[in-house]
Amino acid sequence: MANYGVAEAKNNFTHLLDRVEEGERVVITRHGKPVAEIRPIAPERPLPTEAERRAAFERLRKMRESLPPATQTSVELLREMYDDKPW
Template sequence: MDVSVSDAKAQLTDLVRRAEEGEEIVLTRHGTPIARIAPVKKHLTPSQRRAILDEVRGTGTASYGDGTDAAHSQDFLYDEDGLPG
């Protein structure tokens, strides 16, 4: 929303309320943008950040396949002496 500085003087309380609700207001002078009234981003506490990281790390614990790793995935092709079977 664009508002001239002269109009913003009379509407400041309403413009701040709108910014609190998430709207961004651009102040203009003679149609040129000069300033912005915007909502302040909420900062997470360290414990909130830790909880998010723990949750994300927990989602990566799924295993895929039969549990065979790459080093042993072709063992069935060879006999006990390491020769093709």
């Protein structure tokens, strides 16, 4: 990890980006104290495939089916919650 003062970082910004592209982290300091860090961006996660999406939906469906049926509607639940509030 390299440390650069603000003025030095400003004058060598392109060089610092080259170092970051190579995987290095660069710390920018002001009066000797770290104030910022430039680091490589984490690689983006690939989108799930069609098969992965189908499998995830199937897991959710099975989980939903394993839950007991609701005993009250959402409206009833909200009314009960609001009725219990000491406004």
